Amino acid sequence: NTKFWPDQPATFRSALDRYSGAVKDVSDSLLATMAKNLGLKREAIADKCIRGMQKVRINYYPPCAQAEKVVGLSPHSDANLLTLVLQVNHVQGLQIKRNGSWLPVKPVSGAFVVNIGDMFEVLTNGRYRSIEHRAVVHPKEERLSIAAFQFPNIDTMIGPLKEMTGHEDDAYKTLDLESFMKIFFATKLEGKNFLEQMKLN
Numbered sequence: 001n002t003k004f005w006p007d008q009p010a011t012f013r014s015a016l017d018r019y020s021g022a023v024k025d026v027s028d029s030l031l032a033t034m035a036k037n038l039g040l041k042r043e044a045i046a047d048k049c050i051r052g053m054q055k056v057r058i059n060y061y062p063p064c065a066q067a068e069k070v071v072g073l074s075p076h077s078d079a080n081l082l083t084l085v086l087q088v089n090h091v092q093g094l095q096i097k098r099n100g101s102w103l104p105v106k107p108v109s110g111a112f113v114v115n116i117g118d119m120f121e122v123l124t125n126g127r128y129r130s131i132e133h134r135a136v137v138h139p140k141e142e143r144l145s146i147a148a149f150q151f152p153n154i155d156t157m158i159g160p161l162k163e164m165t166g167h168e169d170d171a172y173k174t175l176d177l178e179s180f181m182k183i184f185f186a187t188k189l190e191g192k193n194f195l196e197q198m199k200l201n
């Protein structure tokens with residue numbers, strides 16, 4: 001709903017609206033392809049997003065003379081299914097956690113970074129892992145990114161998909177989306193500690 005966004009410049013809301021719709025289409029087709037690759041029906045995950053929610057955040061990181069002493073965005077994984085991040089300018093800042101260390105993700109003009117969120121990890125019973133990431137700042141240059149977070153419909157149950165588990169045990173709890181998000185917001189944003197609470201055993 002763009003009414004919560006600034007109405008200036010005059011084209012802002014309509015541009016954002018178009019962007020959001022286009023990103024949702026990309027996300028739906030990615031979800032369909034990923035489901036197919038997992039041996040599921042194309043619709044298995046995408047169908048959960050027909051009336052799905054999308055949140056968009058535009059991140060602005062001003063330059064910071066003491067850049068090495070601060071982080072722009074603390075380490076976390078996104079709670080939702082899939083996030084499409086556009087690194088708007090050429091300033092590098094996004095980092096992912098790989099084998100215990102931070103790996104920079106170079107901005108590629110016009111390309112999305114697709115981050116797996118916690119809900120995708122839960123639905124696939126851990127086949128896909130949500131990615132821990134953070135953003136650092138630059139001593140001289142500002143940085144901008146636009147993150148579009150894709151969520152399923154509000155009435156969706158978030159738990160390992162039956163078709164995914166087969167004979168194996170569920171590795172995560174099953175909760176309705178609202179309860180899932182309540183726990184997420186009550187948890188300190190710190191690495192993947194929210195998902196830890198969703199694990200069984």
Ligand SMILES: O=C(O)CCC(=O)C(=O)O
Pocket residue numbers: 057059073078085087093094133134135144145147
């Ligand atoms: O600024 C970035 O590249 C990352 C943004 C992000 O991870 C987020 O908004 O959740």
Ligand SMILES: [Fe+2]
Pocket residue numbers: 076077078133
């Ligand atoms: Fe994020």
